[in-house]
Amino acid sequence: MVKVNLIPESMQAAQARRRHLKWWAAFLALSAVAAGVPVGAHWMRHLRIDELRASSDDLQTDLAAARADLKSATAEANDAFQRIERAKALHSKRAWSDMLALIGSCLPKDCWLTALATDPDVPSAAPPARKTPPPAATPGTDPPASPLSKGGQRGFEPAVVIIDAPRKLRMTGEATDATQPLAFVTRLKESQVFRDVILERSLRENPEEDSHFRFELICEW
Numbered sequence: 001m002v003k004v005n006l007i008p009e010s011m012q013a014a015q016a017r018r019r020h021l022k023w024w025a026a027f028l029a030l031s032a033v034a035a036g037v038p039v040g041a042h043w044m045r046h047l048r049i050d051e052l053r054a055s056s057d058d059l060q061t062d063l064a065a066a067r068a069d070l071k072s073a074t075a076e077a078n079d080a081f082q083r084i085e086r087a088k089a090l091h092s093k094r095a096w097s098d099m100l101a102l103i104g105s106c107l108p109k110d111c112w113l114t115a116l117a118t119d120p121d122v123p124s125a126a127p128p129a130r131k132t133p134p135p136a137a138t139p140g141t142d143p144p145a146s147p148l149s150k151g152g153q154r155g156f157e158p159a160v161v162i163i164d165a166p167r168k169l170r171m172t173g174e175a176t177d178a179t180q181p182l183a184f185v186t187r188l189k190e191s192q193v194f195r196d197v198i199l200e201r202s203l204r205e206n207p208e209e210d211s212h213f214r215f216e217l218i219c220e221w
Contacts, residue, residue: 106187119168
């Protein structure tokens, strides 16, 4: 069977061009979509990077604020610790207010103190105490571990510093009569607070004039 196409060649050419245009349009659309996917992904990545940078800046700001708060809290904790240690040290010392009240009650009439100080006035630190070395381990046994060691390894114990606390109280005063310093010493001894009370000196400042008697005594405990 013979087929005859009666459509003019110009119309066939136009139809062919339209088909080619459709194919090219579809190809270009697919190409545009294919090219837009990585572009869109790249743009989304940039947005994500910007968000992460903003979040990082916020975290850095919060971190700086947290460090400032930590520094302030550490300073406050150190200050509180020092106050507690000072309070403990004062609590462990002698009751100076009671001792001064006792001295004032023992002081005779017309007799007064001009100076009162501990002896020594400033505690001196003794050299670090040396610890005796631990006994050597017998063969076949493990050496004893130090209390500060971990995992069986020997630790280093800190040196012990001994503070020389005052043991004497030196008082200087004046009296209108020579017997008043002796009465003062007697009253201090009768209080049984001090181990010994020694009157080191008692003399008139200006023998030619009617002056006061200057005395100096030491109380030991």
